[in-house]
Amino acid sequence: MLRHDVQPGKLVAGFFLTLTAVVYAGDAGGTWEAPWFVAIPLVTGGLCLAGATAFLTHAIRHRRPSPRSGRAPEHNRASDGGISGRPE
Template sequence: MRHDLRPGRLVAGLALILTAVVYFGDAGDAWQSPWWVAFPLVGGGLVVAGVVGVIARSARRRPESTPPADRNRAT
């Protein structure tokens, strides 16, 4: 089954995976990371994901010149 690509969700998922990798590395004694590192990683990732989502949605938006009946038709 095909589905729409949602790049905002992809970016949000990657930001959360990055946060998990940072904390797993800290737990495995590979490196030291302060406890507050999660806030900028998750917060910044969600902001970037929101921006990417808005840009992707505006790029997929249909032109306003199409009649309203054609916009709501299921494909």
């Protein structure tokens, strides 16, 4: 299996959407009473936190070059005057 980057923003979004589903499953099962508007702050708040998490993750990861790659980030390599920045 190929390695991939962990994406914490998707983890946060998935957590809040799962939490919303659990709240409504408990309501449907009769365990507790949840008003209809409970989903609005859970989903919107979760998506806002996920966006902020993804933004911070992107900012932290692209602040410096990756130690695994051993090369400069993409936007710095194209600054040598070439149009595409790719070797010919």
